Amino acid sequence: SQTIHQWPATLVQPVGSPLSLECTVEGTSNPNLYWYRQAAGRGLQLLFYSVGIGQISSEVPQNLSASRPQDRQFILSSKKLLLSDSGFYLCAWSVLSAGAKNIQYFGAGTRLSVL
Amino acid sequence: GNSVTQMEGPVTLSEEAFLTINCTYTATGYPSLFWYVQYPGEGLQLLLKATKADDKGSNKGFEATYRKETTSFHLEKGSVQVSDSAVYFCALSDRDSSYKLIFGSGTRLLVRP
Numbered sequence: 001s002q003t004i005h006q007w008p009a010t011l012v013q014p015v016g017s018p019l020s021l022e023c024t025v026e027g028t029s030n031p032n033l034y035w036y037r038q039a040a041g042r043g044l045q046l047l048f049y050s051v052g053i054g055q056i057s058s059e060v061p062q063n064l065s066a067s068r069p070q071d072r073q074f075i076l077s078s079k080k081l082l083l084s085d086s087g088f089y090l091c092a093w094s095v096l097s098a099g100a101k102n103i104q105y106f107g108a109g110t111r112l113s114v115l
Numbered sequence: 116g117n118s119v120t121q122m123e124g125p126v127t128l129s130e131e132a133f134l135t136i137n138c139t140y141t142a143t144g145y146p147s148l149f150w151y152v153q154y155p156g157e158g159l160q161l162l163l164k165a166t167k168a169d170d171k172g173s174n175k176g177f178e179a180t181y182r183k184e185t186t187s188f189h190l191e192k193g194s195v196q197v198s199d200s201a202v203y204f205c206a207l208s209d210r211d212s213s214y215k216l217i218f219g220s221g222t223r224l225l226v227r228p
Contacts, residue, residue, distance in 0.1 A: 042221075
């Protein structure tokens with residue numbers, strides 16, 4: 001069966017520090033991968049998605065970047081965190097097929113507090 | 116562009132009450148529709164889905180019917196439990212942009228014993 005792992009679960013970082021959040025998927029090949037951010041009490045904002053190794057699409061201009069160095073690994077990074085980067089970050093995967101209808105499966109999330 | 120609109124929360128109910136959370140959508144094509152649930156401190160879980168008009172998705176006592184004529188996908192449950200307290204997200208996936216899910220803003224449900 002497929003599983004998705006995100007770490008760390010919780011992170012407290014000072015303003016201006018770098019960031020690296022990692023997401024890995026097991027049990028499937030060539031998944032589509034996604035990073036979302038959920039601000040407190042708000043809905044989900046799609047930040048990045050990837051359809052293959054090295055292929056990254058950005059949905060919104062921001063202080064963050066994403067990379068996909070391996071088929072089932074998706075990394076969210078920042079060189080210098082801002083206060084506004086605080087939030088709950090969710091990684092998700094899907095496999096496109098007529099039957100799957102782009103069902104996305106989510107990790108447990110990383111709660112980031114920038115102080 | 117495509118969008119999803121949900122009723123604002125929080126929705127507060129007593130245990131065993133009837134639940135409705137409204138969801139309407141705007142889409143150019145024929146989207147698939149989803150309800151996801153987020154329990155406190157966790158990621159999102161798929162609750163149910165419907166892929167074409169008049170389909171009814173169901174799971175764990177929750178139901179939603181894909182109504183193309185009213186562009187709606189309202190979530191219902193006949194008798195809620197305290198354990199149903201969570202945030203519920205309506206979402207659509209359009210075939211024209213099939214990489215992406217478009218989410219509503221979420222509705223928080225609080226069920227009191």
